[in-house]
Amino acid sequence: MSLSKEWKNREGLREYAFRWNWVKDSSDSGFTAVLRVKDEARSLPWALPGVLRSVEQTIIVDNGSTDGTPEVALRVAEELGYGERLRVLSYPFSVSRCGPEHLWTYPDSVHSLTYFYNWSFSHVLTRYALKWDGDMVLTPEGEQVLRDLAWQLQGVDAAITMRRDPVYVESERVAYVDAVPGKAEPWGWRNSPDYTFSKAFDWELMMPRPGDPVTRLPEFACFELKWLDADEFGHWSHSDFKVEINDRKRREWELFHALREGVSLPEGVVRVESREGLHVVEHLRRTYGALRQAAEVPALSPVR
Amino acid sequence: MLLVAGSGRSGTSLFASVVGNLGFHVPRPWVKADDSNPRGFGEPQWVVDKHVKLLRQANVHASDARPTAWADAAKLCLDEQVSTEVRLWLQEQFSGHDQVLIKDPRLLWFLPLWRRVGEELDATVHVVTMLRHPAEVVRSKLHWYQSMTLFDANRAAGWLNTMLFTERATRDYRRAFIRFEDLLEDWTQPIARVSSQLEVPTLVNARAREQLSADDLVDSSLHRSKATWEDLDVPKGLIYLTEQVWEELLLLVDPEPDGEEAVLDRLDGYREEYVSYYRHAEQVAQSTTLAATRPLLQNKSPRPVATRPGAQTMLATARLQPPASKPAQPEPPPNSRLGLARRLIPARARRLIPLRLKRALAELFG
Numbered sequence: 001m002s003l004s005k006e007w008k009n010r011e012g013l014r015e016y017a018f019r020w021n022w023v024k025d026s027s028d029s030g031f032t033a034v035l036r037v038k039d040e041a042r043s044l045p046w047a048l049p050g051v052l053r054s055v056e057q058t059i060i061v062d063n064g065s066t067d068g069t070p071e072v073a074l075r076v077a078e079e080l081g082y083g084e085r086l087r088v089l090s091y092p093f094s095v096s097r098c099g100p101e102h103l104w105t106y107p108d109s110v111h112s113l114t115y116f117y118n119w120s121f122s123h124v125l126t127r128y129a130l131k132w133d134g135d136m137v138l139t140p141e142g143e144q145v146l147r148d149l150a151w152q153l154q155g156v157d158a159a160i161t162m163r164r165d166p167v168y169v170e171s172e173r174v175a176y177v178d179a180v181p182g183k184a185e186p187w188g189w190r191n192s193p194d195y196t197f198s199k200a201f202d203w204e205l206m207m208p209r210p211g212d213p214v215t216r217l218p219e220f221a222c223f224e225l226k227w228l229d230a231d232e233f234g235h236w237s238h239s240d241f242k243v244e245i246n247d248r249k250r251r252e253w254e255l256f257h258a259l260r261e262g263v264s265l266p267e268g269v270v271r272v273e274s275r276e277g278l279h280v281v282e283h284l285r286r287t288y289g290a291l292r293q294a295a296e297v298p299a300l301s302p303v304r
Numbered sequence: 305m306l307l308v309a310g311s312g313r314s315g316t317s318l319f320a321s322v323v324g325n326l327g328f329h330v331p332r333p334w335v336k337a338d339d340s341n342p343r344g345f346g347e348p349q350w351v352v353d354k355h356v357k358l359l360r361q362a363n364v365h366a367s368d369a370r371p372t373a374w375a376d377a378a379k380l381c382l383d384e385q386v387s388t389e390v391r392l393w394l395q396e397q398f399s400g401h402d403q404v405l406i407k408d409p410r411l412l413w414f415l416p417l418w419r420r421v422g423e424e425l426d427a428t429v430h431v432v433t434m435l436r437h438p439a440e441v442v443r444s445k446l447h448w449y450q451s452m453t454l455f456d457a458n459r460a461a462g463w464l465n466t467m468l469f470t471e472r473a474t475r476d477y478r479r480a481f482i483r484f485e486d487l488l489e490d491w492t493q494p495i496a497r498v499s500s501q502l503e504v505p506t507l508v509n510a511r512a513r514e515q516l517s518a519d520d521l522v523d524s525s526l527h528r529s530k531a532t533w534e535d536l537d538v539p540k541g542l543i544y545l546t547e548q549v550w551e552e553l554l555l556l557v558d559p560e561p562d563g564e565e566a567v568l569d570r571l572d573g574y575r576e577e578y579v580s581y582y583r584h585a586e587q588v589a590q591s592t593t594l595a596a597t598r599p600l601l602q603n604k605s606p607r608p609v610a611t612r613p614g615a616q617t618m619l620a621t622a623r624l625q626p627p628a629s630k631p632a633q634p635e636p637p638p639n640s641r642l643g644l645a646r647r648l649i650p651a652r653a654r655r656l657i658p659l660r661l662k663r664a665l666a667e668l669f670g
Contacts, residue, residue: 106490198519201492201508207516 007118009110016093016110018122023191029126030150031055031188036091036120040134041067043225045076046281050138050222052082054146055130060088061120063095069134089123091116098203107199114204117197128153128160129195130188131206135225136164137281141289142221149188149215159195159208160188162217164224166252167284168259173273175280176259177223177291180268182248184216220289225281226252228260305394305404305427306502307418308346309470311367311463312409313444314436315484318521320346320407322491325518326510329401340448343521347408350393355410358386366410367445367454367462371579374413374469381417391421398425403506412470419477430502431474435553436484437531438463438546442538456537461582464546468575471553475568478502481556491522501559545581549574 008017023029033055037044051058060073070088077086095116096105107114121129128150138146149160161184168176186208189195194212197204208214226232233253258266265271274283306328308316321344324330331348359366362376380386397404404427406418415431422429442459445452454462480501482494495518499507510518533543552571555561586593 103492103496106493198516199490199492200512200515200519201496201510205512205516205519207513 007115007122008108009115010106010108011110013110016091016119018119020122020193020196021125021191022193023125023127026155027127028151028154029056029128031128031130031146032057032059032124032126032191033130033132034059034061034120034124035132035134036061036063036116037065037069037073037134038063039065039067039069041065041069041072042227042230043135043137044069044072046137046225046285047132047134048073048076049080050140050143050285051132052077052080052085054138054143056085056126056150057124058082058086059120059123060086060134061091061116062088063091063093063116087123089120091119102199102203103201112199114197114199117204117206121191121197124191127191128158128188129191130160132187133164133224136222137167137225137285138222139220139285139289142217145217145221153215156213157190157192157194158188158213158215159186159190160215160217161186161208162221163219164222165219166226166255167223167272167281167288168226168228168256168269169281170228170259171280173276173278173280175272175284176255176265177270177272177284177288178251178255178268179270180251181219182251187217218292220292223284223288226256228256232256305406305418305422305429306504307411307415307429307431308405308407308434309412309415309431309474310409310433310435311412311438311441311466313441313448314434315482315487316407316409316434317341317345317347318343318484318487319432319434319482320405321521322487322495322518323405323507325514325521326495326507327514328403328405329397330405330407331397343523345407346405348406351406351408351411354390354393355408355414359410359413362413364413365462366413367459367466369458369461369465369582371465371469371582373465377413378416381414381420387417387421390417391424394421394427395425398427403504412466412473415470415473429477430504431477431479432498432502433467433470433474433479433481434484434487435481435550435557438467438550439533439536440484440531442536457539457542460536460538460542460546461578464542464549464578465582467553468549468571468578471556471571472575480559481553483554483557486557488522488524491518497559541581545574545577549578 005020005022006017007020031054033051035047035051035058037060040047048058048060058077060070062070062073070090073086073088074083077083093110093116095113096102096111098113102113105112109115110119121131130146153160163182163184164187165182166178168178170176186206189206189208190212194209195206197206199205233256255266255269258264259269272280272284274280306323308320310316320330324346330346331350333349335345335347335349335352337344358380359377362373362380364370364373364376394404411418419429438460441463442456445454445459446456478501480498482498486494496508499505538546549571552567552574555567556564561567
């Protein structure tokens with residue numbers, strides 16, 4: 001692990017060597033959300049507005065989209081009046097997919113997920129970095145939580161973990177919510193030398209440092225879109241997910257295919273239908289927090 | 305049970321520490337970290353103490369260049385009492401853990417002992433050997449073990465002897481070879497190969513926190529000695545042989561090397577060549593040995609016969625330690641010349657006299 005601010009790649013591409021912008025002092029500069037995206041034009045109109053409303057800066061790193069993702073991002077930000085908060089960057093290299101392809105790629109290669117992530121996060125200028133996906137939708141409650149954390153965590157070196165439970169979208173009015181709770185993962189951290197991505201066997205890795213206070217976002221903060229008519233596992237080089245460490249991905253794979261085939265409702269899954277004229281994602285964005293918070297909704301209690 | 309065997313200063317500590325973070329139990333207490341290994345040695349203190357004691361008993365140095373040293377160590381590998389002690393300790397380690405890792409640079413001298421004891425305890429015994437260019441190893445040892453005033457050539461020969469015989473000793477094991485540079489460059493790839501080769505899936509299925517801890521250990525700045533023979537005082541013939549062996553060992557890094565049998569055949573050839581080379585080196589230096597031992601026979605201090613900067617005498621460079629317990633030897637008749645020599649020549653000095661010379665002297669005076 002290198003603590004140098006200057007990182008180079010093994011291909012010797014100077015344009016994609018980078019320099020970290022670590023913030024060492026106490027600062028109220030808040031969060032920069034970093035979204036690494038590829039062909040997320042469909043999800044971004046749902047995912048991006050909440051992020052733009054919640055954090056100081058947002059960086060979209062486009063990795064070779066062919067569906068106009070960067071243009072959609074810029075349009076969404078302009079329409080919301082947050083154009084100055086958004087920066088769109090391009091990372092033009094093919095990036096190894098999670099699993100074996102990732103394993104056999106050196107971490108200092110521009111084709112490595114690890115390098116891609118570190119390059120992306122090196123552009124963060126604020127005290128905290130927030131990893132976000134182009135298909136993760138913040139609820140209004142989640143937006144408020146993030147806005148508050150910017151000042152609440154100003155005086156400490158905290159890390160943020162959260163769950164992002166999947167929502168499988170079948171059509172404009174029908175979606176399925178997986179009520180089985182997943183595992184909380186780190187999504188936010190200090191923009192400091194202690195928080196760079198490492199290479200693990202199957203994917204890149206970032207963990208809170210021992211001793212750093214960890215703030216866990218509530219479960220109602222966000223959900224993740226999975227479009228049942230799309231290829232949602234294209235960033236994996238295999239589908240033989242390890243039982244030992246990748247239970248969540250394995251369940252997603254099983255649910256995705258079960259719901260797509262539409263045989264019967266899998267255990268622990270709740271069907272949600274929106275009223276006519278209201279997209280089910282917007283319906284869920286408005287109600288997801290309440291659903292998760294409401295203990296009186298037995299259907300959303302964890303079912304194992 | 306995973307045994308890490310191979311020359312010291314080759315990344316064995318790094319490997320042991322990485323695997324120790326991925327679920328293998330490295331028995332405690334550990335040897336404390338120091339400047340030579342700032343991230344720890346990954347060595348159980350008990351194992352180190354035991355090996356040091358056994359090597360003293362066998363009169364073998366950890367990187368002994370003598371091909372005959374293997375026979376000296378073999379006696380202790382077969383010693384019942386030693387086996388019992390190792391078995392009891394190992395049993396204790398397995399009582400709370402399924403996977404145990406044993407690492408110590410001296411371990412290579414006692415591979416058969418550990419294997420036998422491990423199998424007696426129903427453990428599947430695997431071996432990993434770390435490979436680092438011998439010139440780097442020699443440089444690293446010269447830097448970090450300055451108190452051991454061994455010559456460069458002897459260091460190189462020590463590498464050759466230990467690596468040639470370790471490779472031979474581990475042919476019947478399920479084994480893996482890892483290049484130090486590969487581990488530093490991207491530790492996940494060689495560890496994934498080991499996991500697959502040795503069928504230890506738990507290594508790559510370690511939890512994220514464990515993987516991150518392993519990653520934290522790997523620091524390319526640990527690669528501080530470089531692979532060049534320049535400035536090292538090693539004869540060309542020895543360099544040539546060492547380079548040949550190095551090239552062959554590198555072929556074994558591949559889990560399914562092309563023409564493995566041919567590689568092993570060539571290594572067999574190099575081993576024979578080295579044994580012969582060393583014997584001839586002893587013979588070439590016979591006058592020096594005789595000159596060094598003659599005063600001892602006359603109960604006088606020997607004159608220094610060779611020095612290197614910071615070194616003491618040739619005899620001192622041998623760094624032979626007195627054995628912890630005296631090997632049983634038939635006593636010569638007290639009034640014989642040999643018996644007289646025994647009484648006159650201190651045991652420490654007697655041990656410096658090569659066996660062939662002893663025999664020659666015995667014939668001469670006996």
